[in-house]
Amino acid sequence: MTDGLHTPADLYRRMRLIRGFEELALRLVKSGEIVGGIHPYIGEEAVAVGVCAALADHDLITSTHRGHGHVLAKGSDPSRMLAELAGRETGLNRGRGGSMHAADVAVGILGANAIVGAAAPIAVGAAWAAQRSGSGKVVATFFGDGGLNQGVLLEALNLAALWQLPVLFVCENNGYATTMPTATGVAGNAVGRAEAFGIPAVTVDGMDVEVVRDAAVLAADRARRAEGPALIEAMTYRFGPHHTMEFRIRLSYRTQEEIDEWRRRDPLDIQGGRIAAGQRARLDAEIAEILAEAERFALASPRPDPAGALDYLYASGMVARGGVA
Amino acid sequence: MTDGLHTPADLYRRMRLIRGFEELALRLVKSGEIVGGIHPYIGEEAVAVGVCAALADHDLITSTHRGHGHVLAKGSDPSRMLAELAGRETGLNRGRGGSMHAADVAVGILGANAIVGAAAPIAVGAAWAAQRSGSGKVVATFFGDGGLNQGVLLEALNLAALWQLPVLFVCENNGYATTMPTATGVAGNAVGRAEAFGIPAVTVDGMDVEVVRDAAVLAADRARRAEGPALIEAMTYRFGPHHTMEFRIRLSYRTQEEIDEWRRRDPLDIQGGRIAAGQRARLDAEIAEILAEAERFALASPRPDPAGALDYLYASGMVARGGVA
Amino acid sequence: MTKLSYTKALNRALGDELERDPAVCVLGEDIGAGIAQLTLGLLDRFGPDRVVDTPLSEQAFTSMATGAALCGLRPVIEFQIPSLLFLTFEQIANQAHKMSLMTGGQVSVPVTYVVPGSGSREGWAGQHSDHPYSLFAHVGVKTVVPATPVDAYGLLVSAIRDADPVVVFAPAGAMGIRDDVDASMLAPVPLGQARIHRAGSDVTVVAVGHLVHTALAVAAELAGEISVEVFDPRTVYPFDWAALAESVGKTGRLVVIDDSNRTCGFAGEVLATVAEEMRLIAPPKRVTRPDGAVLPFALELDRAIQPGREQLVAAVRTVMK
Amino acid sequence: MTKLSYTKALNRALGDELERDPAVCVLGEDIGAGIAQLTLGLLDRFGPDRVVDTPLSEQAFTSMATGAALCGLRPVIEFQIPSLLFLTFEQIANQAHKMSLMTGGQVSVPVTYVVPGSGSREGWAGQHSDHPYSLFAHVGVKTVVPATPVDAYGLLVSAIRDADPVVVFAPAGAMGIRDDVDASMLAPVPLGQARIHRAGSDVTVVAVGHLVHTALAVAAELAGEISVEVFDPRTVYPFDWAALAESVGKTGRLVVIDDSNRTCGFAGEVLATVAEEMRLIAPPKRVTRPDGAVLPFALELDRAIQPGREQLVAAVRTVMK
Numbered sequence A, B: 001m002t003d004g005l006h007t008p009a010d011l012y013r014r015m016r017l018i019r020g021f022e023e024l025a026l027r028l029v030k031s032g033e034i035v036g037g038i039h040p041y042i043g044e045e046a047v048a049v050g051v052c053a054a055l056a057d058h059d060l061i062t063s064t065h066r067g068h069g070h071v072l073a074k075g076s077d078p079s080r081m082l083a084e085l086a087g088r089e090t091g092l093n094r095g096r097g098g099s100m101h102a103a104d105v106a107v108g109i110l111g112a113n114a115i116v117g118a119a120a121p122i123a124v125g126a127a128w129a130a131q132r133s134g135s136g137k138v139v140a141t142f143f144g145d146g147g148l149n150q151g152v153l154l155e156a157l158n159l160a161a162l163w164q165l166p167v168l169f170v171c172e173n174n175g176y177a178t179t180m181p182t183a184t185g186v187a188g189n190a191v192g193r194a195e196a197f198g199i200p201a202v203t204v205d206g207m208d209v210e211v212v213r214d215a216a217v218l219a220a221d222r223a224r225r226a227e228g229p230a231l232i233e234a235m236t237y238r239f240g241p242h243h244t245m246e247f248r249i250r251l252s253y254r255t256q257e258e259i260d261e262w263r264r265r266d267p268l269d270i271q272g273g274r275i276a277a278g279q280r281a282r283l284d285a286e287i288a289e290i291l292a293e294a295e296r297f298a299l300a301s302p303r304p305d306p307a308g309a310l311d312y313l314y315a316s317g318m319v320a321r322g323g324v325a
Numbered sequence C, D: 001m002t003k004l005s006y007t008k009a010l011n012r013a014l015g016d017e018l019e020r021d022p023a024v025c026v027l028g029e030d031i032g033a034g035i036a037q038l039t040l041g042l043l044d045r046f047g048p049d050r051v052v053d054t055p056l057s058e059q060a061f062t063s064m065a066t067g068a069a070l071c072g073l074r075p076v077i078e079f080q081i082p083s084l085l086f087l088t089f090e091q092i093a094n095q096a097h098k099m100s101l102m103t104g105g106q107v108s109v110p111v112t113y114v115v116p117g118s119g120s121r122e123g124w125a126g127q128h129s130d131h132p133y134s135l136f137a138h139v140g141v142k143t144v145v146p147a148t149p150v151d152a153y154g155l156l157v158s159a160i161r162d163a164d165p166v167v168v169f170a171p172a173g174a175m176g177i178r179d180d181v182d183a184s185m186l187a188p189v190p191l192g193q194a195r196i197h198r199a200g201s202d203v204t205v206v207a208v209g210h211l212v213h214t215a216l217a218v219a220a221e222l223a224g225e226i227s228v229e230v231f232d233p234r235t236v237y238p239f240d241w242a243a244l245a246e247s248v249g250k251t252g253r254l255v256v257i258d259d260s261n262r263t264c265g266f267a268g269e270v271l272a273t274v275a276e277e278m279r280l281i282a283p284p285k286r287v288t289r290p291d292g293a294v295l296p297f298a299l300e301l302d303r304a305i306q307p308g309r310e311q312l313v314a315a316v317r318t319v320m321k
């Protein structure tokens, strides 16, 4: 799955994969195969794919509670990702992580994080290690507009700026932190905050994958030239609920008109419009096949053995005392 | 001690009180009467006095680890403050707080705080309470340049800005966080950070009490008119060590030339130059008398009874289980 | 008598206290929308000055509540996730908790922190499944873990009225519980007062929160064979040691079931105090999470780590041997 | 044999590990200047790439260390104040600790956190006098509290080489201690291995850190009258239960002296595990800080709250009755 993200078709195809994956995952949440629900990424695909298109295979990312798109964009195997969501031993994290913790170190994914803002300083640390080693690696860290209000993320901006670390802060501004409109929660804005630390920042159309990609390429190149961090604020929208539990509780924090308006700028259609209709249909079919296989794979995979519930708790191999003597 | 801070002489006199208090405290640290050492405020007197000159008696402040100046500027009794440092039952905090925790609610001091940055959100909460009650109170919160890098303080700026709270953020930029030069720790600067949240901010000469006072009056008036928070960065310098333990360890983070240069702008001399020499001498003598009395009072005061070590632990009066059965 | 759910009981306690005392206010994320159900309808009833949606700045708004409390308010904070208590540990343990003593009694900090859905919520995995009540008991912040809707109501009311900071944990596993209540049952429950849910003579089983129901199920299952007393301290700290002494004075045997990690957890404290001060006729046992537990995502792994019914049955049988 | 101070031992361990392994680096506030003595001379020897002065952003640089560890480094963080562990509790307990399990073993987080001057430093008052090792034992982060210079050296070395996060508490009360050492004694000490500082046959006294020296003084004072075995687990978590079983198997009596708060503290854990798994001939006792302790500033109040020698003597006599 680490085929490149070079052509317009590549970008479309990867976004299509994410969209299809999320639709499949939503189905499996409904059917109960995925327990605990998910934070669907539908509508925001252009951000993850645009940013990852600017990254090399060896570059790194950190992700969020709404992380499926990042993980697939960076190149994880959708079958193993789906197996993870279904809690199977073949999952990326051997079923230990689930939707909010997918990690795939082999393709440069240091992990999703269920605590808003928490991944940013981890990415800064990875960038610091990259800088020291001269590996030339760049680290992209995704977070939402809500993350802009976490102190630790603001502290992380300071460290990255002071030490001119090769890190790309990607703010996915989807207009809401759960039910809170961005403007209600964020005094000032993302770009102004980054600039206050001396970090170059730009706001881009997060529904257009090529626009995101272009901004990310500029920022990643600067970082590779040791010119320090950058922030990209991608204006985007989630077409669906904050989390699937929202299907069970009635909330009215946004209007149907607003949702419809954003849906008219579906990133798949924007990018789909740039490739031939026949090719688009062929790519759609390819993805459908990949996802059908992912579903087969995931649901046929073994569940973890309860006897291994504490495996990996200590990397040193230390065995913890159990809960019954 | 809540005589006003109106005239040039008032300002000088209060600064002189702080200077003399700190000199006395340093002596008592050396003699062992004050245990644990102090963070002397010498050199920075104009900031505390200038800000408090803009506050009404009912206004509130929060303070820092380097807090003696703030407490005296706001109007605490130096005798009771000194008794606190000497760990006496007659101290502001009944000997329970010490140098880093002096509080005097009766004159609007919600407390010093030993954790850098921690007082800012507490001040925001007090300002929020003031806003809701319509009391017209303003809250000033002091912090150092090091505090600019604490996430919680940056979060506090956001809340204050969003809700347009009557709070004055006072950054005492004395050039160092312990041994770290401000520029090494702070990417960007104080004013830029505040402005990123939409908070009006200004940098002023922190060695000139009238300059500080004038900036604080503007900011406090805005806050009283419900026009929201402000930040003042006062450029200042500590003439002495970060903490008295620095007398025991040799550090070389700043040069004697730098110290000498700042000492030439002693805030007491700047303000002292604005009053007649005779008056200055009279005020100095007055203060000397007050401090002699403070020393007498403090050292004659009773030490707390060890049997009361857990008094006040729970405001509800709950008695905690002791450490031996 | 009407049915009252645990969640609704908390919601009602909040509403009643907001109504009763103008100093009470509620802060938290998405509480206007009432996502966690606790605050449903409160924004409409009391307005945005008293039911305040906060940005994702838990540290700042936690200390903001402290500052407001210093000025006479009685804020209640709702945290969406138990581990937000880790994020705000400094603000609660090192600030709010310490102010009364450090100021020599000049101030009090009457803030209540409520965590709906503490403990494992199926499928929420490692960072959303903590149940950190033992941590707060250790630092000495009053710590409440109600088991039933009536207790949830009464304890939350008492927490809000208390002069000190109080953390109220509403376990995910208890929030579905319903009680038959009439209005007279909805009254403050003093902090630090235990409740015997079922009397017994052979073994005292101590539990809080959802595990009280596990203990009751086990007591029912073993009835006839072993007479189990189900002892619910209701507040983990302060703990009702006098009531426990009475219970184990009668039974002479002790099992504690506890949804925290084993080392330095609540169950350990109960065993330790009993070992020092009370007499047992058989060694006590505890059923807990393992040491250092991180709840894995997959359901079978998650369940394997939580203390459960079968383990409790085994422990009760062991102490009877 | 030369004299080695506790502080110098930690300094030497850092220097030796920086020398041995290029992946090791040190982060913290004012560590270039070496204000806390631990890092004296290291900046000159190893340069600012490996000895990194950080701004006052503990949360960010703690997780930064995690990120660097994920990429192969072995960061050591020095915290100036014990309560900075409250501020970074999220980053240690909810992030660093959980990553290995949550990723299904893909990553390890070999970060060491060192706290020089933990516990009461005279006159530093409420927010600088915590000794929060029991909290980390509870969440399951490896927790080390060395008592002597030799152990401080050996345990810090092992912590740095360990694949998991480890917190090393250097108690203020121990940092003045000096040992006679020759080079061969400076070697890694495995985590989880207890040390008997003095053998005895009547009572096992368990202590860590500076309280080991209190226990030794009490053992000497009571010698002839009562034979006290001084048992130092050295790591609070993991705990060397096998060695403790051997000790109490011999003495049949137990006292634990512990500088944490009583409820859910380390002493409680020892009593609980012993109550479950071992046999005593007299009820055990613990000497601890009080519940919910906040250390008051005035020296006589501060001392009144700390567990001390006289209380230990009394407890030992009580278990001998």
Ligand SMILES: Cc1ncc(C[n+]2csc(CCOP(=O)(O)OP(=O)(O)O)c2C)c(N)n1
Pocket (backbone or CB within 6 Å): A065, A066, A114, A115, A116, A117, A143, A144, A145, A146, A147, A148, A150, A172, A174, A176, A177, A178, A242, C029, C056, C058, C080, C081, C084, C087
């Ligand atoms: C620190 C923290 N606070 C609260 C939560 C609960 N929570 C999960 S997602 C979310 C909203 C996040 O908003 P945003 O950062 O804008 O990301 P989005 O969900 O919009 O993608 C909240 C409040 C959390 N996980 N972490």
Ligand SMILES: Cc1ncc(C[n+]2csc(CCOP(=O)(O)OP(=O)(O)O)c2C)c(N)n1
Pocket (backbone or CB within 6 Å): B065, B066, B114, B115, B116, B117, B143, B144, B145, B146, B147, B148, B150, B172, B174, B176, B177, B178, B242, D029, D056, D058, D080, D081, D084, D087
């Ligand atoms: C959060 C936190 N980190 C570290 C410390 C230790 N410490 C006390 S004062 C200080 C330096 C503070 O610098 P600054 O904010 O500039 O204030 P100044 O001392 O210069 O007045 C440090 C690192 C602390 N008290 N709190």
Ligand SMILES: [Mg+2]
Pocket (backbone or CB within 6 Å): A144, A145, A146, A172, A173, A174, A175, A176, A177, A178
């Ligand atoms: Mg958002």
Ligand SMILES: [Mg+2]
Pocket (backbone or CB within 6 Å): B144, B145, B146, B172, B173, B174, B175, B176, B177, B178
């Ligand atoms: Mg400074």
